[in-house]
Amino acid sequence: MNVAEKIRLYRKRTNLTQEKLAELIGVSVMTVKRWEWNKRVPRVNDIKKLAGALGTTTDYLLNGEPEQSE
16 A cells, blocks of 8 residues: 555544544645545655544655554
8 A cells, every 4th residue: 555545444444534633734735636646745744644644654644664552
């Protein structure tokens, strides 16, 4: 699974619209769409924000590393 698929999957799991996710992390809706279409890759700072908003880790979004239980 690539980053685009993970963003889409976790966004849907958290019941966020593309609009709401964009608002939460401070980017445009078109930016979120491009990420999900695999047309652009999020910048490092955006990956951190995405992980927080989506309730996952940066490691999982980037590398597919299993999530750690705390």
